[in-house]
Amino acid sequence: MLARQLSLTDGLATPRYRRPAGAAAAQAPAPPLSRAASLAAAVTITATAVGPKDARRAAQRASRKLPLIAFVAGALLLLLVLLGSSRWRLGAASDQQPAWPGGEGSVRRHRKLDQPPPQPAVVQGMSLDVAPIVQQQAEEQGAQQAEEQGAQQAQQVEEQGVHQAQQAEQQGAQQDEQAAGTAGDGSSAGEGAAAATAAATAAATTAVAAEEWAEGGVDDSIWKEGVPSPYQAALQRCMELEPTLACLKEAAQQKRYRGQFLFPHFFIVGWQKCATTSLFHNLKDHPGIVIPVEKEPEYFSDDCGYDPAACPPDSQREYIQETLFLPRVLRNGLYRAMFEGSTHYGREGAKLAHGLRQTFPWLKLVASLREPISRFLSMLGHNVDKDNYNCLVKHDLFDCLLKELPLNNYTSPVATWLDAFPPQQLKLVQYESLTSPEREAENLRAVKSFLGLNPDEPRSQLPQSNTRAARLGQEPEGWKLLRWQYERLVEVVRPDAASIASLVQQHGWGDGAQWLANWEAVWQANLDGCGPGPEGECLIS
Numbered sequence: 001m002l003a004r005q006l007s008l009t010d011g012l013a014t015p016r017y018r019r020p021a022g023a024a025a026a027q028a029p030a031p032p033l034s035r036a037a038s039l040a041a042a043v044t045i046t047a048t049a050v051g052p053k054d055a056r057r058a059a060q061r062a063s064r065k066l067p068l069i070a071f072v073a074g075a076l077l078l079l080l081v082l083l084g085s086s087r088w089r090l091g092a093a094s095d096q097q098p099a100w101p102g103g104e105g106s107v108r109r110h111r112k113l114d115q116p117p118p119q120p121a122v123v124q125g126m127s128l129d130v131a132p133i134v135q136q137q138a139e140e141q142g143a144q145q146a147e148e149q150g151a152q153q154a155q156q157v158e159e160q161g162v163h164q165a166q167q168a169e170q171q172g173a174q175q176d177e178q179a180a181g182t183a184g185d186g187s188s189a190g191e192g193a194a195a196a197t198a199a200a201t202a203a204a205t206t207a208v209a210a211e212e213w214a215e216g217g218v219d220d221s222i223w224k225e226g227v228p229s230p231y232q233a234a235l236q237r238c239m240e241l242e243p244t245l246a247c248l249k250e251a252a253q254q255k256r257y258r259g260q261f262l263f264p265h266f267f268i269v270g271w272q273k274c275a276t277t278s279l280f281h282n283l284k285d286h287p288g289i290v291i292p293v294e295k296e297p298e299y300f301s302d303d304c305g306y307d308p309a310a311c312p313p314d315s316q317r318e319y320i321q322e323t324l325f326l327p328r329v330l331r332n333g334l335y336r337a338m339f340e341g342s343t344h345y346g347r348e349g350a351k352l353a354h355g356l357r358q359t360f361p362w363l364k365l366v367a368s369l370r371e372p373i374s375r376f377l378s379m380l381g382h383n384v385d386k387d388n389y390n391c392l393v394k395h396d397l398f399d400c401l402l403k404e405l406p407l408n409n410y411t412s413p414v415a416t417w418l419d420a421f422p423p424q425q426l427k428l429v430q431y432e433s434l435t436s437p438e439r440e441a442e443n444l445r446a447v448k449s450f451l452g453l454n455p456d457e458p459r460s461q462l463p464q465s466n467t468r469a470a471r472l473g474q475e476p477e478g479w480k481l482l483r484w485q486y487e488r489l490v491e492v493v494r495p496d497a498a499s500i501a502s503l504v505q506q507h508g509w510g511d512g513a514q515w516l517a518n519w520e521a522v523w524q525a526n527l528d529g530c531g532p533g534p535e536g537e538c539l540i541s
């Protein structure tokens with residue numbers, strides 16, 4: 001490392017190197033200084049290296065003629081020291097200005113103005129410890145930029161979410177307008193009156209349905225315009241502070257206004273392959289329903305292992321906010337219902353029903369049931385098409401059905417649902433009746449009345465969603481069985497069918513005898529398609 005000192009005459013910014021002893025050394029050219037070093041030296045100048053040259057000589061002469069000149073020299077020395085000191089102060093003052101475009105003060109300005117930090121080459125050559133500062137500032141700048149970017153992204157995501165929610169709200173508002181328009185725009189007085197009656201019926205149905213539930217309850221005496229109901233306020237607090245299942249249940253102890261739905265309002269719990277997708281789509285178009293995000297969240301099966309007490313806390317927040325859309329439901333003042341449809345729930349009643357009742361005691365449940373052999377074959381087709389594991393891997397079709405059908409009976413899971421929930425909160429619908437052109441409207445109306453929704457909405461028919469024919473791109477060929485095999489299978493499922501029909505009758509879900517007759521008609525239609533005799537071939541669809 002080069003030792004260096006500043007010459008008194010060379011000014012403040014020009015360093016000279018101490019010459020080594022000897023002429024050669026004396027004549028040796030001073031090593032060139034890098035611009036950085038010279039700039040840095042200008043910054044590192046100190047008081048000890050400063051003083052006028054003449055003053056030093058005078059001091060030397062004075063020392064040789066001591067003591068006569070001592071007094072004068074002392075005085076001169078004092079004077080010159082004072083001069084030197086004032087010059088040093090002048091130099092030190094100039095040091096406070098950055099000596100390079102990227103000096104420390106300048107770095108700060110750079111940062112403020114959001115300009116790039118000084119070039120690393122200059123920074124590395126400095127004798128001042130500026131490099132780490134610059135590096136730190138660059139890091140800070142990077143962190144700041146990252147933070148700003150993160151904030152921007154978060155804002156974008158939020159805006160996107162808000163945009164989606166706004167779209168849903170607009171959709172909801174359009175639905176409202178349509179409903180209002182229908183009541184007022186009737187081309188004849190008769191139509192207008194009919195629409196008004198329907199709206200009044202719907203309002204009455206909703207009120208009755210809301211009052212049925214034992215939680216907090218409806219209280220007309222607390223209604224204040226523009227003020228959220230206690231239930232609404234409690235749910236708002238859940239959303240902001242603690243979006244958990246427990247918080248939703250606690251909130252439901254609060255009073256609510258007439259027409260406000262408890263959250264969530266209902267679930268479609270099954271069964272698979274019983275037109276649940278079509279039902280879901282019909283209901284989600286209802287103006288009294290907040291459009292749900294997806295049909296099969298399967299939250300309580302996939303995330304909680306069918307035990308709501310085991311639902312992970314983080315997933316509860318996600319489920320409540322992003323699947324059940326609590327924010328959106330609150331924006332609608334709880335006057336629109338929220339639901340989800342997870343078709344694995346139904347068949348797992350033994351595991352789930354009591355836990356779900358504990359979690360949402362007010363919950364209404366809708367389940368569609370299809371003639372058991374057809375339902376099983378539809379499910380089998382689904383698994384074959386999707387390459388999912390299925391019993392045909394190990395058995396032929398008849399053995400597969402013989403083995404699996406008893407395990408897929410309806411009665412035991414329905415019994416557990418009934419054990420956990422009051423029958424008034426459960427509605428069984430029959431697939432064959434729901435999807436029959438003559439009975440579809442009546443069945444849909446019954447479901448909506450049960451849910452406390454205007455039974456005349458939506459105007460659309462039940463769609464044909466999730467059909468095997470659409471998946472295959474053609475009508476499925478049908479499953480080959482022999483007559484005696486099909487008859488045997490009917491005998492296997494008949495007791496379950498009869499038992500369900502009896503429950504339907506008992507709980508007022510419909511006409512039990514008709515229910516059984518509908519399934520018998522399916523069996524008969526299939527048998528009618530078989531060849532003659534016990535070995536006659538049938539194509540079951």
Ligand SMILES: Nc1ncnc2c1ncn2[C@@H]1O[C@H](COP(=O)(O)OS(=O)(=O)O)[C@@H](OP(=O)(O)O)[C@H]1O
Binds near residue numbers: 272275379435464469
């Ligand atoms: N409107 C109407 N009329 C008659 N049949 C209908 C209708 N809507 C749905 N479906 C039939 O229901 C089967 C699909 O049921 P899901 O949507 O519940 O299936 S899933 O469990 O959600 O995968 C599926 O049965 P398969 O085609 O036999 O597989 C659909 O064709």
